[in-house]
Amino acid sequence: MSNILKEKYKMNNGIMIPKVGLGTYKLTSEQECIDVIKEAINIGYQLIDTAKIYENHKTIAKALKECNYKREDLFITSKIWNSDHKYEDTKKAIDLILEELNLDYIDLLLIHWPTEYRLECYKALEEAVDDGKVKSIGVSNFQKHHLDELMQNCRIKPVINQIELHPALRNKEVVDACKKYNILVESWGTMIRGKCFEIKEIQDIAKKYNKTEAQVCLRWAYELGYIIIPKSSKLKRILENIQIEDFSLTKEDLLLIEGIEEFRDGPDPDNFNF
Template sequence: MNKVLEKNLKLNNGLTIPQIGLGTYKLTDENETLNSIKAALESGYRHIDTATVYNNHKVVARALKESNVKREEVFITSKIWNSHHSYLLAKQAIDEILEELELDYIDLLLIHWPTENRLECWKALEEAVEQGKVKSIGVSNFQAHHLKELLEICKIKPVINQFELHPALQNLEVVNMCKQNDILVESWGTMIRGKCFEIDQIKQLAKKYKKSEAQICLRWAFQLDYVIIPKSSKPSRVIENIQIEDFELTNEDMQLLSTIEEYRDGPDPDNFDF
């Protein structure tokens, strides 16, 4: 197996998460999604990231059933969508996610965005842990002040924060807040949703190492011990994304990447409306 796929990071509750997973955002074509997940599992991925709003839970369930990988060997992450963050709706959403994924438990369940009902949702997540429906709970797209608020009231601390994080948005305030509180950092948009191919500093390093621009971004995040979830509908790209074990970015390379002009590709977590 590819060595980078064997690397697990420890969560603050004592459990572990594979550092590299397969993202499934915008994978909605049933056959494409099925082939992508099965190719990932066959090549050694043991972490699948999905969400209610991706509308592909049932395909993930089918891929798991059709693969030869045991359930307990695969780490499944999902997220509760913003419309279901009130306490009662969150409890309902948890049961629906379990049903759609055809699982007895979810390895990691996240609040998808920091809506005004986020603290109610967290209470429902804590109860799901106590009931054995969920192993670990965390957040997605939380800024430092959202984390501070949650840490002041929670019974169970979030194990992870998944947010937009890439060489063009290094988000050090949030990264540092997570590190100070033993919360793992998870990057989405690591390849800047394809815009990595247009950025000079990344192109320069891709040429230096004879790697793709996407692989430079993934190696950057991997070296920083961020959980990463690259996605692709193409099985060949799913495999290419993990071929980052045979080179290492130097301190000078990392410094070069820090000179990229800041760019946020996704919504601002302090100003979103969905």
């Protein structure tokens, strides 16, 4: 197992989470998804990130059934989709996720986007922790004002905020809010969904270290203390995504990245309420 796959952060509830995991967005082809999950676990990945909207819970369950692993050695994250954010709908969604994944508990469950019913959803998540269905709860795509509101209303503190975060969206305001509340930051879209290969500053840094542009982005997020969950359907890439330990970014590299004009590649969390 790569050393990087053994590294973990302690969340604010005392539970440990791997620093690097496998994203499964768009892994909907059944055999491809099964092969990827099995290969990743065989390599040493422990964190698997999925979501209801990815429509691959049942396939992931099949893959896990074919793997030789101890449940306590895996960390499974899923998310409640926007249409299930009313209190009763969330409770039903949690039970369905457990059923689809064929698990007794979920390690981490997130609100996928901050819809108008986000506080209702979070209340149901808190009760799922009480019931032992979920070990840890958090949020995804929450802006600073969403976090401020949640912290004034929650009983159980969120452990994670999973946000779009990459060299072209440093998201300082949200990152600072997470630090203030002792919430870990998890990066999605770390490689800018492939657009990293088109950005000159990242190209130059990659050439300097004989690394890929994707590896530069992952190293950037890793060095800044963000959890990373790169997705790939290819074994070569799954391996490449953890081969970021043999170089470090200099102050000059980081300044170069800071100079990249920021843009959001995914939806705007303040205007994504469906």
